[in-house]
Amino acid sequence: MSTEQIERESMEVDVVIIGGGPAGLSAACRLMQLAQEKEQELAVVVLEKGSEVGAHILSGAVFEPRAMNELFPDWKEMGAPLNTPVTEDQLFMFKDANSATSMPHWTHPKPMRNGGNYIVSLGEVCRWLGEQAEALGVEIFPGFPASEVLFHEDGTIKGVATGEMGRGKDGEAKASHEPGMELHAKVTLFAEGCRGHLGKQLISQLNLDAESETQHYGIGIKELWKINPEKHQPGLVVHGAGWPHSESGSTGGSFLYHLGDNLVSMGMITDLSYSNPHVSPFDELQRFKHHPEISKYLEGGERISYGARAITKGGLHALPKMVLPGGLLIGCDAGTLNFSKIKGSHTAMKSGMLAAETVFEVLTNDGNLSDYESRFKASWLYDELYQSRNFGAAIHKFGTWLGGAYNYIDQNIFGGKLPFKLSDPTPDHEALKPIADCKPINYPKPDGKLSFDKTSSVYLSSTNHEEDQPVHLQLGEPDRAVAVNFNKYGGPEERFCPAGVYEYVNKEDNPELRINAQNCVHCKTCDIKDPTKNITWVTPEGTGGPNYASM
Secondary structure, eight states: OOOOOOOOEEEEEEEEEEOOSHHHHHHHHHHHHHHHHTTOOOOEEEEEOSSSTTTTOOOOOEEOTHHHHHHOTTHHHHTOSOOEEOOEEEEEEEOSSSOEEEOOGGGSOGGGOOTTOEEOOHHHHHHHHHHHHHHTTOEEEETOOEEEEEEOTTSOEEEEEEOOEEEOTTSOEEEEEEOOEEEEEEEEEEOOOTTOHHHHHHHHHTTTTTTSOOOOEEEEEEEEEEOOGGGOOTTEEEEEEETTHHHHTOOEEEEEEEOSTTEEEEEEEEETTOOOTTOOHHHHHHHHTTSHHHHHHHTTOEEEEEEEEEEEOOOGGGOOOOEETTEEEOGGGGTOSOGGGSOOHHHHHHHHHHHHHHHHHHHTTSOOTTHHHHHHHTSHHHHHHHHTTTHHHHHHHHHHHHHHHHHHIIIIITTTOOSOOOOOOSOGGGOOOOGGGSOOOOOOOOOSSSOOOHHHHHHHTTOBOOSSSOOSEEESSTTHIIIIIIHHHOOTHHHHOTTSOEEEESTTTSOEEEEOGGGOOOOOHHHHHOTTSOEEEOOOSTTOBOOOSOO
16 A cells, blocks of 8 residues: 555544444434533534445344433434334244244243333434434444544543545555544544444553453344235344254244234344354344244245344443543443343444433543543443353353353343352354364355245345455455465355355366455444454445335
8 A cells, every 4th residue: 555644634522423323323413412401512424334324233133222211311202213122032943944832931031031022223322313313413423434433642531533535456545535533522432333444453552351251242143024014013023043053053043023014124143252163153143034933924925125243242341441532332342232132223222321420521521531430330231231241252162052051040040140150261253163174064055945045045135345445454464364264164255255255166177266345234243253353354445335215
């Protein structure tokens, strides 16, 4: 890349928030509410890398309204898109491709009981939160990814710089080149979502996870279906575990939620701690849809959208320090989005609200950013994370059946207070075994009715990137792709990527890794699971990536 000095315009604000998801938008709304209550003027900016708020938002999603009730007590009258209350919970242990056991309701762990919750499109919820934020006076800049953290000379955070536009694949500036902008803020909130590009750098640079347990991740792959009206049961929530993960030696779970308008949201989470490099989370989902308990809803329907996203699963033990010199990590960046409880958007929202209350006191000279930790520990957010702290670790340690039994005893009988600390110290990227030591997995070919290939799936995500730009999936050592990943692990990138980004060509004679960066849905799985940490995801040009409509 060219080394010419970049000259950027700058903008001074009180608070800049990186990410227009549940945490970032809730922080923005709460800040402006407090400013109005105290008759203070605040300049708050939200930077969102997607083409619009919600474009990159993907979740199941069962939504617990606890945080929404606090942020906007009259959300129903305001028209928040929480329109489908949960009417029934079902939980299955899938034994094999044809059979499953329906678990009685009394056996369901408390985190999987959803009375009082809603089935939602989280993208639509975030669009609504964005509208409320703008009505309160927040400035939202979609299509502007934050690509760099800026620091003062004393090491405190000064703000961020947005990414450049108009560089070619060769790194040289094109005629359309724009250098990006610097946003200087009194406080910077990082709410990028799981494996945030800047959050990852800050955690490493400031050693924020020195006292934390190993963070673990899963990849969530989701499809939205329009099904036959006679098969539709608005409010039905179906969760499952077991097959096909039990067959491939992995762990995880599945979901199928009936929204309104004959829509069904279904998908699968595969824990990225799996060891067999033959595992393909995408293909796990495709064959799962043929199970009779799932196909009975989907047959005759139409798949209308597809997407994928990594999620944090380490729980409370894996939380890094969230207080930075001049900023805070919130939401999934900090691991406070509680997927150990199956639903976590409300916890992300709450982390943003607590951050806003802390920051407002800092801006009015009545507090310190370090107060966030005490505010966090005094909140129901901490209590909830504490109670479910061992949920994911139990599955990792004991497997689906015994882990499920532990969680039932811990959650239903002891209220999440068993005096044990479960953890798995092996990072996900170190879990893979050599391919020669592992059993191949023969995934069935897609039938084009229930199961599909990656190409047609990515098409439904409306993913697009400007073709002539630097590749945003960077290899630390390009030769390592073949020497290690291909020769030792059989090229696992081809399988753990849910979008067909990574492709080995000339496998027999002269193998070479081809990166189809235009396909990238920004799930961050490659940044997590690459066995030698050779792949780094960085921000592409603004508006690039998926454009999810109702995911």
